[in-house]
Amino acid sequence: MAHTIRRLYSSIPIPSSPSAPSIASQFFAKAHSQPPSTQSQLLDANQLQRLSATLSRTQLSRSLPENGTPLPPCYHLAYFTPSQVEEELGRDGTDTTFNPPRPFTRRMWAGGELEWPVPGKGVLGLRVGQQVTETTKLVSAVGKRTGAGEEMVVVGVEKEYNNSEGVALIDRRNWIFRPEITEPQAPAARPAEVPLPSGPHTRDFTQTPVSLFRFSALTFNAHKIHYDRAWCREVEGHRDLVVHGPLNLINIVDFWRDVRGGNASPKKITYRATRPLYAGERYRIVMGDEKDGVTEARIVDCYGGVGMLGRIESF
Structure with missing residues (x-):
């Protein structure tokens, strides 16, 4: 597996009185100036079998799926996992590759959208045994306030998955980053x-x-x-x-x-x-x-x- 991964926030200065909009703006400017990150992975059968067992999907968990078995929609989420060493993780254990600077370090998965190419255009979906490349880029970082008035930064990333036929999936994700807990x-x-x-x-x-x-x-x-x-x-x-x-x-x-x-x-x-x-x-x-x-x-x-x-x- 090949990796090109960066910590996007390490050299961004933090204002003396940081606000969500200012931090989001600086973070986005820094991150957007860098090339996308990529990692390649073989879609192995073991991961699919064990995910299916975790989900109680017995059809794919009884035996090891053969090469060419289609990856069910959204099962790619168990592949292309983060690779940071423990010392680089956040205090709460999260991967920090796309974290904005402190104090906005407490991450929650907010939502997103996934799109598959139109059938018949020569692109097969993700399948066991394929070598697939994930390309990730930051697409947005916006400072907002919750209904209770707490500041937060909403970060959006786009992940494109390419197999030998072309783009098989586009996955856009949004994360919310709230202020770190001090008490x-x-x-x-x-x-x-x-x-x-x-x-x-x-x-x-x-x-x-x-x-x-x-x-x-x-x-x-x-x-x-x-x-x-x-x-x-x-x-x-x-x-x-x-x-x-x-x-x-x-x-x-x-x-x-x-x-x-x-x-x-x-x-x-x-x-x-x-x-x-x-x-x-x-x-x-x-x-x-x-x-x-x-x-x-x-x-x-x-x-x-x-x-x-x-x-x-x-x-």
Whole structure:
């Protein structure tokens, strides 16, 4: 595997009274002046089999998938993992390759969109056994405020995946960076439970510490909110381990494929994470019927909160 990876914030000066817009502007100017980063990887069968086992997708987990097996939509998220040594990670364990400068270092996955090329143009999708190159570039960095008035920086990156036939996938991701925690936060109280909503198609989940650990291991994600309960409760103020945003996205798309038929392939997916979902707590994917080639989906927890919104466009 070849890597070209940079720490994009190391030489950016921090103002004496840093604000989100000024830091975002300086960060973007510095990062945008540098060439995209690239890494190449063989899409090996072992990773696909183990991800399928983690997701309880038995068809691909019973035996090692053969070369040429299509990678299900969004399963690329378990490949092209970060490669920083531990000393370069953030205090919370996150990869810092695209971090803005301090104090905006506390990262959360906010959402994004994925696009696949139109079939029939000679480009096959990602498949086991292919050598694929991921090219990543920073496309935006914007200072904003939350509804509660807290400053944050929203960073957008675009990842392009090329196989021997050309561009197989474009993945645009947005991350929110909030100020680092200087004082431990008290864990949030658990709300009162309410009935899960109904809908045309539903699927229920309760993630466990084991499922979150396995997904973190496969994606080489050392973010402590996914495996360190003490960090969650005693530092960041979460009431339990946080379910990965990419894991929720994959589960939405897998459910869509099961409703449409296992070989269904999306044209475009747009999604947005709206609030944390936690291990040990029930939540439900509620999916509507397809209308004009578009399927709407949402994840609702057992307290009535919406954790993720998704929109899937079919070819």
